[in-house]
Amino acid sequence: MAFRIFFGLVNFGFLAWLISAVAGSGDVCAGETGEMLEACEAGAAVGGFASMALILFLWAVVDIIIYIIYRIFRRKPKQAA
Numbered sequence: 001m002a003f004r005i006f007f008g009l010v011n012f013g014f015l016a017w018l019i020s021a022v023a024g025s026g027d028v029c030a031g032e033t034g035e036m037l038e039a040c041e042a043g044a045a046v047g048g049f050a051s052m053a054l055i056l057f058l059w060a061v062v063d064i065i066i067y068i069i070y071r072i073f074r075r076k077p078k079q080a081a
Contacts, residue, residue, distance in 0.1 A: 007063075007066060010062065010063070010066065011059075011063070014055065014058070014059040014062070017055055018052065018055050021048075021051045021052060021055055022048065022052065025044055025047065025048040025051070028040065028044050029041055029044060
């Protein structure tokens with residue numbers, strides 16, 4: 001039961017981080033015009049994708065590590081002798 005709560009909290013944290021990263025990459029080019037605006041928008045798109053990809057990669061790696069630790073240390077049922 002504790003593992004499920006911990007696993008859920010970790011995943012909720014990553015989801016919140018992902019949402020905040022996507023929401024935070026919205027209006028970074030305020031005040032730019034012309035070619036600078038185009039370059040800023042392109043850079044913001046690439047940076048937004050890179051941050052999303054990094055968060056998703058870390059999310060997957062952490063979930064795999066937590067699963068492996070769970071499989072190693074879980075309680076095994078006692079076998080009748």
